Amino acid sequence: MGEMGRLFQDGEIMMRQGENGDCMYVIQDGLVEVIKEVNSQEVRLAQLGRDEFFGEMEIFESIGRSATILVVGFARVLSIDKKNLLSRIHEDPSLAYRMIQVMSSRVRDAGNELVQLKLVPPKTDQRS
Amino acid sequence: MNTRTVFRIFKQARWKHSSLKLYDGARVAVIGGGPAGSLFSYFILALSRRAGLDLQVDIYETRDFETPGPPGCNMCGGVLYESLVQSLAVEGINLPATVVQRGIDYNMLHIGIGSVKIQTPRQEKRIATTFREVGPRGMVYLKGRRLDNYLMQSALAMGARRIFGQVDQVRWLTDPKSPEVESRLIQVKTSGGEFHGYDLLAVASGVNTAVLRLFCDLDFGFQPPQTSKLLVREYYLGQEVVSKYLGSIIHAFLLDIAGLDYGAVIPKGDYVTICLLSSHGNLEPGAMETFVDNPAVKRILPADFSMARQACNCSPGINLAGSTHPFNNRIVFVGDCCVSRLYKDGIGSAYRTAKIAACTVVFQGISADFMKHYLPFLRRMEKDNLIRKMLFKSARQIQNRHFIERAVLKMVSREQQGKANAEKGMSMLIRDMLTGGAPYIEALMLSMHPLFWTRFLWNILLAIVFRPGSKYDPNLAVHTLTSDETESHS
Numbered sequence: 001m002g003e004m005g006r007l008f009q010d011g012e013i014m015m016r017q018g019e020n021g022d023c024m025y026v027i028q029d030g031l032v033e034v035i036k037e038v039n040s041q042e043v044r045l046a047q048l049g050r051d052e053f054f055g056e057m058e059i060f061e062s063i064g065r066s067a068t069i070l071v072v073g074f075a076r077v078l079s080i081d082k083k084n085l086l087s088r089i090h091e092d093p094s095l096a097y098r099m100i101q102v103m104s105s106r107v108r109d110a111g112n113e114l115v116q117l118k119l120v121p122p123k124t125d126q127r128s
Numbered sequence: 129m130n131t132r133t134v135f136r137i138f139k140q141a142r143w144k145h146s147s148l149k150l151y152d153g154a155r156v157a158v159i160g161g162g163p164a165g166s167l168f169s170y171f172i173l174a175l176s177r178r179a180g181l182d183l184q185v186d187i188y189e190t191r192d193f194e195t196p197g198p199p200g201c202n203m204c205g206g207v208l209y210e211s212l213v214q215s216l217a218v219e220g221i222n223l224p225a226t227v228v229q230r231g232i233d234y235n236m237l238h239i240g241i242g243s244v245k246i247q248t249p250r251q252e253k254r255i256a257t258t259f260r261e262v263g264p265r266g267m268v269y270l271k272g273r274r275l276d277n278y279l280m281q282s283a284l285a286m287g288a289r290r291i292f293g294q295v296d297q298v299r300w301l302t303d304p305k306s307p308e309v310e311s312r313l314i315q316v317k318t319s320g321g322e323f324h325g326y327d328l329l330a331v332a333s334g335v336n337t338a339v340l341r342l343f344c345d346l347d348f349g350f351q352p353p354q355t356s357k358l359l360v361r362e363y364y365l366g367q368e369v370v371s372k373y374l375g376s377i378i379h380a381f382l383l384d385i386a387g388l389d390y391g392a393v394i395p396k397g398d399y400v401t402i403c404l405l406s407s408h409g410n411l412e413p414g415a416m417e418t419f420v421d422n423p424a425v426k427r428i429l430p431a432d433f434s435m436a437r438q439a440c441n442c443s444p445g446i447n448l449a450g451s452t453h454p455f456n457n458r459i460v461f462v463g464d465c466c467v468s469r470l471y472k473d474g475i476g477s478a479y480r481t482a483k484i485a486a487c488t489v490v491f492q493g494i495s496a497d498f499m500k501h502y503l504p505f506l507r508r509m510e511k512d513n514l515i516r517k518m519l520f521k522s523a524r525q526i527q528n529r530h531f532i533e534r535a536v537l538k539m540v541s542r543e544q545q546g547k548a549n550a551e552k553g554m555s556m557l558i559r560d561m562l563t564g565g566a567p568y569i570e571a572l573m574l575s576m577h578p579l580f581w582t583r584f585l586w587n588i589l590l591a592i593v594f595r596p597g598s599k600y601d602p603n604l605a606v607h608t609l610t611s612d613e614t615e616s617h618s
Contacts, residue, residue, distance in 0.1 A: 004213060004223065004231045006252035026217040051222050078222075079252060080214045084566070088215055091505070092480075094175065094487050098220050 004028055005078035014069040014077070015055060021065055023079040024055035030075035035068045047072065056099055059085060148457055148495035152182050154327040156489075157316050158288075159295050159339060161189030162260075164463025164478035165332030166279035171486035172330075173286040179490055185288040186326075188295050188318065193277035206275075206401060207232075207378065207394060209563045210254035212476035221282065227275050228256040229396040233376045235562050237540070238424045239526075240384055241533045244540040246559045247550075255378065255563065257396045275475075293318030298342045301325055314458050328494050330485065331461045332478070335445045340465055348456035353465065355445035359404040359411050362396075362440040365430065370395045373430050380562050382523060383422055387411060389520060390471060391419050393428065399439065400429075405446065405471055407520065446474070450510050455498035460485050467506050470513040471520075472563070477509070515568040519561060519575070535587035552579065 005028045008014055015021060017037050027050055034045040034054065045067060048054055057066050059082050089096050150156070156172060158165045169185045176183045208223070216223065231253030235246040248254050258275045284290060297317040315323040333339045340352040365373075374395040381391040387406050394401040404415055419425055420435060450467035454460070462485045463478040488501040526532040536554060543550035550556060552574065560571040574580060 003225055004228060004253050004256055026222065028217075028222055051220060053218075078213065078217050078254065080218060084211060084214060085218065088211075088218075092483055092487065094483070095215065095218055097178065098218065 003076055005076045008071045008075045008077065010071055010073050012071045014071060014075070015065050017066065017068045018064045020062070021055055021058040022082045024053055024059050024082075024085070025069075025077040025079050026053045027051065028076040028078055030077075031072040032075050032077075033070045033072050035070055036066075037068060042068075053080075053099070053102065056103065058082070149493050150176070150181060150183060150327055150489060154181075154183055155325070156183055156185045156328045156330065157314070157324070157326040158185060158187045158330045158332055159316070160332035160334060160337075160463070160465075161187045161191070161280050161283075161290065162276055162332060162334060162463065162478070163279055163475050164334075164465075164482050165189070165330070166276070166283040167479050168330050168332055168462050168482035168486055169283035169288040170279070170286050171483050172489055173283070173288060175486055175490040181490065185283075186291050186324075187280070187283065187288050188291050188293055188316070189280070190292065190294045191276075193274070193280065206258045206260055206396065207392075207473075208256040208258055208275075209473045209476055210248070211563075211566070212473065212479055213254055213256060215476075215479065223256060223258075223275075224278065227258055227278050229259060230257045230376050231255070232257060232378050235559065236377050236379045236428075237558055237562065238379060238381045238383070238428075239533050239537070240424065241530055242537050243424070243427075244537050245544055246540065246555055246562065247544055248559075253376070257378070257394050257401075259396060291318070293321055295339055295342070297323070298329070298346065299323070300346070312457075327458065328489060329459050331459065331465055332463045332482070334464045335447055337465075343459070346456075346459075348459070349453040350456075350461075351452035353447045353451040353467070354449040356406065356448050357411060357443045358446045359402075359413075359416055360440075360442050360444065361402045361416055361435075361438055362399050363402070363433075363435070363437045364398060364439045365400055365433075365437065367398050369430055370398065370400060373428060374400060378562075379428055381419075381422075381424060383419070383424060385415070385418055385422065388415060388419065389524070391425070393425070407448070407471075407517070446471070449513075450506060454506065455502060457495040460489070460494075460498055460502065467509050467513075469509065470516045472516075480509075481506075512568045515572050516561075519568060519571060522575075523561070531591040532588060534591040535584065538591065539583060539587045548583070552577065553583065554580075 005026075008030075014025070014032065017035075027048060029050055031047055031049050032054070033047050036043045036045050054067075054069060055065065058064070085095075156169075158169050165187055169187055173183060173185055206229075208228075213223070232248075232255035233251075233253060234248050235255075237244050237246055260274060260276045280290065295316055296319045299315050300312045301315045301323075302312045313325050313327060314329045315325050316329065317323045331339070331343065335353055335355050340350075343350045344352070374393065376395065378395075379393040381393070383391065385391075387408065388404055388411065389407050390405050392401075392403045394403065402416065402419070404411055404419055406415075417435065420429070420433070426433075447464050447468040448470070451461060451465060454466040462481040464474060466481050468474050468477040484505045485498075485502055488497055492501050526536060539548070539554040540558065542548045543553045543555040557571050557574050557580075560566045560568070560574075
């Protein structure tokens with residue numbers, strides 16, 4: 001009754017990698033999984049929960065969604081229209097602070113994971 | 129170099145160009161703990177933290193947010209429109225279920241000859257109805273914070289301090305460090321209390337208060353906004369009846385009732401709120417009876433609806449035109465007592481004025497900076513309100529001209545069925561008018577588009593040629609609310 005946004009059920013795909021989009025989403029309740037598809041393989045990148053957002057890259061880049069979003073259990077999400085958001089950011093640039101902060105944090109995490117991958121010693125051939 | 133350092137360098141660089149800035153440890157008073165006051169406090173603390181500035185913020189508020197009925201009430205329709213809900217979500221303020229009495233599926237516009245559904249984009253709940261405080265008189269207290277309390281607690285969690293008390297005096301105090309008139313501090317006193325000095329005073333008292341008179345006596349030319357009375361009644365129907373008859377729908381009425389511009393029936397939990405407003409003078413108390421007796425209104429209410437079920441009633445003033453000179457050195461007005469979007473989205477206006485004022489204070493300064501950075505925003509809002517007035521006048525022209533009403537209904541109906549582009553049609557125009565979802569200038573531009581007029585004139589022509597009852601009769605296609613629909617959307 002007192003809930004906002006739209007309800008998605010377990011297993012529903014909210015958006016697909018490569019699709020064009022004109023909004024981002026803020027999770028009101030529930031859980032979603034971020035999946036990257038590479039060479040027909042699925043890599044699970046992260047799980048996002050209440051108050052977190054996704055789909056924001058399409059607001060600024062418009063080159064297609066960077067990942068697929070799968071609902072885990074259920075998810076109630078509120079969409080934020082690209083046009084309205086950009087117009088509001090034009091009026092009040094500080095509206096973008098939190099988005100920049102979260103995107104910065106995600107870049108930092110991605111950098112850390114890249115370092116971890118580079119630090120793993122290359123596999124040696126056991127037979128030699 | 130981290131973000132905080134960058135902000136500090138920026139702040140120091142700007143310091144040289146303005147005489148009055150808030151400094152580390154500066155004290156800020158906020159009069160009024162409604163949405164405007166709480167959001168101003170929240171944002172000024174959040175932004176100053178980002179900028180490496182430590183401020184002390186005191187919120188003066190007399191209302192008790194825990195008492196149902198008039199003592200805790202803020203007297204308004206209690207609708208949070210989509211632009212506000214979306215902006216708050218981006219800010220990280222997601223309204224909990226205790227604040228949202230009902231998520232709204234769509235609006236239903238009722239005019240004399242019929243009704244049409246105006247769907248929300250993506251068919252999701254983007255509009256919320258809410259009680260500002262606990263709820264109407266006699267309501268059983270339910271756990272969980274309502275809107276004003278929730279926003280106040282968010283500000284307190286950010287570090288603000290709440291002071292219970294009615295401010296009864298405000299005066300200037302010459303700063304001993306710099307005795308120029310421009311640098312004098314502001315002092316605030318509550319009834320029975322002492323004067324406290326502040327570096328900045330934000331006034332967020334709304335328009336229904338005597339506090340504003342205190343500022344007319346200061347010497348900077350402030351005049352309160354022009355207001356008109358809104359009639360608000362709340363009726364107890366019970367959750368089941370509200371769901372069955374009204375659903376999760378805001379019913380908006382443009383009816384040919386003398387003196388009435390707009391009426392709305394808003395479902396909220398066990399209650400329904402009815403709001404009436406007029407732009408040409410205060411409505412007579414009997415206007416509510418006339419409205420409820422109108423066949424279009426009777427159609428959506430239960431057959432046994434009785435006005436005796438009234439739980440609460442009030443006639444608050446609403447802002448019709450912005451205040452004069454709503455800022456000075458160390459003083460800034462936010463929310464209704466400054467400017468508000470005409471007839472709509474008062475809480476959204478509180479958010480926007482609070483945010484822009486807080487940004488100006490933290491990143492620019494607290495003197496001439498308001499003129500340069502806050503005033504243009506206020507002027508844009510005022511200009512937008514003029515457009516709204518014009519659009520409302522145009523809307524009144526169609527009342528009682530049934531062939532135009534039929535053309536409007538037919539156009540919207542076709543758009544809602546996907547047979548015509550709703551985004552550039554009558555649906556979008558009406559949605560923007562009803563919800564204030566976009567600046568009214570956008571609605572005006574849309575209404576002036578040649579394609580819009582071609583379609584509108586074509587529908588008027590059809591409405592003139594084909595009278596009601598004919599095969600074309602636009603009313604045949606007009607959406608009517610079914611019981612399935614109200615229940616499924618509840």
